[in-house]
Amino acid sequence: MSQACDTIRTVSDPLLDDPPESGTDDAPITGLNAWRLQALLPALYQDGFYRRLKLLRRTSPLHRLSETSSRQSWDASRSYDPMLLCVCAIDLVMERDGLADAYDFESLIEAIALVAEIAEPEAPGSELRDVAEWVVRGLLGSDGRADFTADYGDYRGGDYHRGIYNWHLLKELQRTDGRIVLEASVDAINALRSGLDLDVEDAQLAHETVMQAQLERGDLDGAERSADEASRLSVALAVKTRDLMETIRFNMDIVDWRAEFQSKAADALTHVLKRITAEQSLSEYLMDGADLQDSKLRLRSIAILEKVDRCLTRHRELQSLLQDAPKVFLEEQLRQVMPGRTRSRLRLSVFDDLFVPTLSLRVEDATRVATTFALAAMGPDIPRVLDFSELVNRLLRPPRCEPNVVVLGNPFDDIVDQLSDEVDPVLLAAAAGLFAGCYTAPQLLSELLAGAPGPEVAEVLRLVTLLLFDPDDLAAEEGLDMGAISDVLGLVAISSGQTFAAAGYQGDDLLVGPIALLDVPRPDFSDAESHQAQEAKTRRAPT
Amino acid sequence: MNVTTNDITDANRLVNFALDVRTAPGANEEYAELLRRYRIDATLQESVDAACAGLHLYVIAVEDQGLLLAPESPSIFSLGTVAEFETGLTPERRMLTGLVLLCVAGVAYPSPADLERNAIVRVRVSQVERALRETAKVVAERHGEDEDDVPRAFAALGSVPTSTPGKKHNSKATSLGLIRNVLTRLVELGCARDVTGPSDDDPEFQLLDRFRHYVRERALAATNEALLATVTATITATTVENAATPQGDPQ
Numbered sequence: 051m052s053q054a055c056d057t058i059r060t061v062s063d064p065l066l067d068d069p070p071e072s073g074t075d076d077a078p079i080t081g082l083n084a085w086r087l088q089a090l091l092p093a094l095y096q097d098g099f100y101r102r103l104k105l106l107r108r109t110s111p112l113h114r115l116s117e118t119s120s121r122q123s124w125d126a127s128r129s130y131d132p133m134l135l136c137v138c139a140i141d142l143v144m145e146r147d148g149l150a151d152a153y154d155f156e157s158l159i160e161a162i163a164l165v166a167e168i169a170e171p172e173a174p175g176s177e178l179r180d181v182a183e184w185v186v187r188g189l190l191g192s193d194g195r196a197d198f199t200a201d202y203g204d205y206r207g208g209d210y211h212r213g214i215y216n217w218h219l220l221k222e223l224q225r226t227d228g229r230i231v232l233e234a235s236v237d238a239i240n241a242l243r244s245g246l247d248l249d250v251e252d253a254q255l256a257h258e259t260v261m262q263a264q265l266e267r268g269d270l271d272g273a274e275r276s277a278d279e280a281s282r283l284s285v286a287l288a289v290k291t292r293d294l295m296e297t298i299r300f301n302m303d304i305v306d307w308r309a310e311f312q313s314k315a316a317d318a319l320t321h322v323l324k325r326i327t328a329e330q331s332l333s334e335y336l337m338d339g340a341d342l343q344d345s346k347l348r349l350r351s352i353a354i355l356e357k358v359d360r361c362l363t364r365h366r367e368l369q370s371l372l373q374d375a376p377k378v379f380l381e382e383q384l385r386q387v388m389p390g391r392t393r394s395r396l397r398l399s400v401f402d403d404l405f406v407p408t409l410s411l412r413v414e415d416a417t418r419v420a421t422t423f424a425l426a427a428m429g430p431d432i433p434r435v436l437d438f439s440e441l442v443n444r445l446l447r448p449p450r451c452e453p454n455v456v457v458l459g460n461p462f463d464d465i466v467d468q469l470s471d472e473v474d475p476v477l478l479a480a481a482a483g484l485f486a487g488c489y490t491a492p493q494l495l496s497e498l499l500a501g502a503p504g505p506e507v508a509e510v511l512r513l514v515t516l517l518l519f520d521p522d523d524l525a526a527e528e529g530l531d532m533g534a535i536s537d538v539l540g541l542v543a544i545s546s547g548q549t550f551a552a553a554g555y556q557g558d559d560l561l562v563g564p565i566a567l568l569d570v571p572r573p574d575f576s577d578a579e580s581h582q583a584q585e586a587k588t589r590r591a592p593t
Numbered sequence: 594m595n596v597t598t599n600d601i602t603d604a605n606r607l608v609n610f611a612l613d614v615r616t617a618p619g620a621n622e623e624y625a626e627l628l629r630r631y632r633i634d635a636t637l638q639e640s641v642d643a644a645c646a647g648l649h650l651y652v653i654a655v656e657d658q659g660l661l662l663a664p665e666s667p668s669i670f671s672l673g674t675v676a677e678f679e680t681g682l683t684p685e686r687r688m689l690t691g692l693v694l695l696c697v698a699g700v701a702y703p704s705p706a707d708l709e710r711n712a713i714v715r716v717r718v719s720q721v722e723r724a725l726r727e728t729a730k731v732v733a734e735r736h737g738e739d740e741d742d743v744p745r746a747f748a749a750l751g752s753v754p755t756s757t758p759g760k761k762h763n764s765k766a767t768s769l770g771l772i773r774n775v776l777t778r779l780v781e782l783g784c785a786r787d788v789t790g791p792s793d794d795d796p797e798f799q800l801l802d803r804f805r806h807y808v809r810e811r812a813l814a815a816t817n818e819a820l821l822a823t824v825t826a827t828i829t830a831t832t833v834e835n836a837a838t839p840q841g842d843p844q
Contacts, residue, residue, distance in 0.1 A: 155788070190715075216706075222713035224802050226657045227619025230713055230786070296711050400708070400808065401699030401724075404816050407824075408695060409732045409747040415823045416746035417684060420691025422819040426812035427694055428782050429803065430612060430650065430662055430670035549620035556620050 087205070094205045107200045108217055108237045112136045115188040122184060124177050128170050135185045138165050143220060143234045147285040148364050150552050151500070152231040155222065159183050189220040189238075197221075227551040236293075239286040265335060270350040277357035284325075284361040291318060291368050295375065319372040322365050329362040481510040485562070488541055492563025495543070496550035505554065515560055518543035596640055603627055604640030608648070611660040612670070614783025614803075618659055628660060653810045661806050685749055686771075692750060693721065693768075693775045695816070698808045700724050701800050708809040711802065715788070718772045718796045725750060725768060779804060 093099045115132040124130075142161050146152045153161065162182035167173065173181075191197050197218040204211055219238040222230050261276035336355040398404060408419045484501050487493060495515050502508035518541055543560040550559040610616050610624040618625040630637050632655060641660075645651055649668030654661040664670040700721055701707070701714040729747040736745070753768045764770045776798045779785035784804035789796040 218712075222715075222799065223711065224658055224713060225619055226617060226625070228617030228658070229619075230799060230801075397705040398813055398817060399699075399704055400695065400813070401703045404813070404820065405692070405695045405699040406728060406732065407820060408692065408816075409729060409745075409750065410736065411746050411823060413685065413688060413744045413746060413749055415827070416749075417688035417691065419816060419819045419823060420688050420695055420746075422691075423698075423812050423816040424691040424694045426815045427698060427784075427804065427807045428779070429784060429807045430664045430668075431782060547615055549615075549617055551619060558620075 097206070100202075100204065100206070103202060104215060104217075107202070107215060108219070110200065111188060111191075111198055111219060115185065123180060124173070128173065128177075128181075130166055130169055130181055132185060132188075135162055135165060135181070136189060138162060139185055139189055140219065140234050140238045143232045144239060144282055144285045145360075147233060148288050148367055149360070150554075152225075152233075154229065154231050155186065158186050158232055162186065186220070190222070191218060225551075227556060228549045229551065233289065234285065236286050236289050239282055239289070262332065262335075265332070265354075270347070270354065274350065274354050274357070277354045277361075280361050281357050284364045287318075287322070288364050288368055291371055295371065315372055315375045319369065322368045322372060325365045326362065326369065329358055329365065332358050333362060477506050477510055480507045481514065484511060485514070485541065488562045489564055492561050494546060494548075494550070495560045495562065496552050498562065499552060499555060508555070512555060515543050515562055518560075518562060596636060600636050600640045601644070603630070603637060604644045607631060607637070607641055607660060608644050608650070608662070611662050616659075618657070624659070628655070631655065631660065654806045656802065656806075658802060661803060663807065663811055688746060688749065689753065689771060690775055692746060693725070693772050694779075696725050696728075697721050697772070697775065697779075697800075698804075698812070702805065702808065708805060708813075713802070714800045714805075716776070716798055716800060718769055718776065721772045721776075722755065722768050725772075726755075 088095055112133050115136060119130065119132045120126045139158060139162055142158060143153050159179060159182040162185055163175070163178040166178045166181045170178070197216050200215050201212050202215055204213055217237040218235050220232050220234055223233050224230050261273050261280065264270075264273040264276060333355060336351050336358060404419075404423065408416050411419060480503055484498050484507070488498075495512070498511050498515065499508050502511055541562055541564060543562045546559050546561040548559040549557060606623070607627040610618075610621065610627065616624055618628050627637075631641060641652065645662060648670065649665040650662045650670060651665060652660060653663045662670075697716060701716055707714075729750045732747040733751065736747070750768075753771070754766070756767050756769050765774050773796050776785055776796070777787065779800070780787050780798065784801055784807065786799045786801065787796065788799050
């Protein structure tokens, strides 16, 4: 029996699946009742049984949200479906996982609010936001802990015992560009895949074969469903691979490089390379479909092609990650042997082992201990020494004068005319329309770019924002004789302190808003029609 | 190993990027390239180590999010004392500031496994305040009434008012104000982000990986050592005191 268990575990242990749980050793089953039970229900002693149980538990936060929805601040008669919203949220996050436009907390709330609005079109915007935020926070876990805990009964190993199972559905991660985005866990992906208890790798292979067959016989509905599934599986593989890399970084001691990690990483790389080849071939096949005369068929082919291309992008990223794996391993090894820099091997609870005992101390002792912690936990503090060159530049800059109100035909024309004579007026109007929103509420450059209907408009937005950020210097660089562009538009761009990478751009995420941000009175368009407001801006005389 | 002036320049550029908490490798190609080289180029590693040593800094982590440095003591980059955390702090406020930060970390990473997990944790000011109050109450009950008259940390914490009555913004003299102040300082140091909504009365902060690294790599061991030293000193003092006290009534 124990041998059978081992066999099952080996076969079902995918690349990075959950580690075997405690209590699954080869301990003999003891007692007459235990033997009877084993004969009656052998599954009770097998890992597959507990994998199914885990799967059921993974969805429990969704059920809890459903149960508590009537106790929230909005009217209980509202017809929101929390379960639906939860699955939408996980689906949306998976859709953009690993991509430049991955969802963050705020953008996911906005997206879910849109879904909720269709259910309750009459509901106020604030309520829709509350509903969406409640769903996203519910998936993140209580108090932002990013995990859920459940205890479970376990008959494996012969004796009945209880264990604790931790899992998470969504979590927030900091990307290399500093942006904090959401990631769906393998648990969430598995739960969403209706309990598919297969290796991600095997499932991917199966779906590719099925999709190829569906495409060949013209079943585009089926092919699109398969493409969706393939996309989810590629996210699952990405999450698993990232977890593997994280394990190397944080728990190197438990990674057996030769026997375990190296072969897993090599297998994963082989798998990813095969997926890339298969997806390239699918992509080429679909490209032919994109040339079809029938517009419906063409659009469907393009939709499937986009999904396959997303998988391809993810798999290429994974390829690079896996190819770097040996380097990461060596680098961690090197880092951990650096003298005086080895990480603390202490496995202490900050709360129970440090905070609580410190509270019991005398004030002078507690001061010493608590300040030791504070100083070590805060990292380096950059001395606030004045940058004199920057200070001098700032002091020499001409002051912004009071606005001299002049009605112009279109200030954007004025600017772009001087930048280039060949800018399409349609692009200009589209950019002006997007900037119009900045007069009422400041907007981030990333938000503006996200709203751009195309790359050409995005480029105009970017250029004008940069000019708004540092009009004097940039205008001088461009040889433009146009004074301060901020003054022309009544807008200014300042640093938000954040960075972004989206829509093909990356860099400082500038905040564009009215000059009032700098304590200069903003132009008043409150009485103007929105179209006229775009046409007739106020300007200040160039200094 | 021949170190060129270019290596020295690159090493110092990388240290400069690492100290600028607003810069991320994913948003700065030069930083990303230097970080990539740092991982594979022994000469650059040694040059960075040397540059850091000169500034009394050292590398505690090399992450995709950047190179993480920590100050040796003394260093111009070290806060030195909690008095520098904020000017004009009384000794008791210093202790409370430290306790608040300890509690923030305790709430965010209650178990050792939480310190190993790559995930951003959100904390609210009220959540930390609740943990402070409830724990102080439990510790006070555990101590009971048979303790000496020496002022203890939990009592000092218990005497701090929670909020400023009738005011929207609590002053730093209150626990809610103090917690917000500490978390805001973490934001300035690049260890947290303020994600409080415009209409949100309860400030919320995201604790970044940087903070988790500092807690795990530095603060845990240093604080444990300080705690053990304190406990050992107390036990020794008590033992000496007991030994010095004559047994029985001298009369």
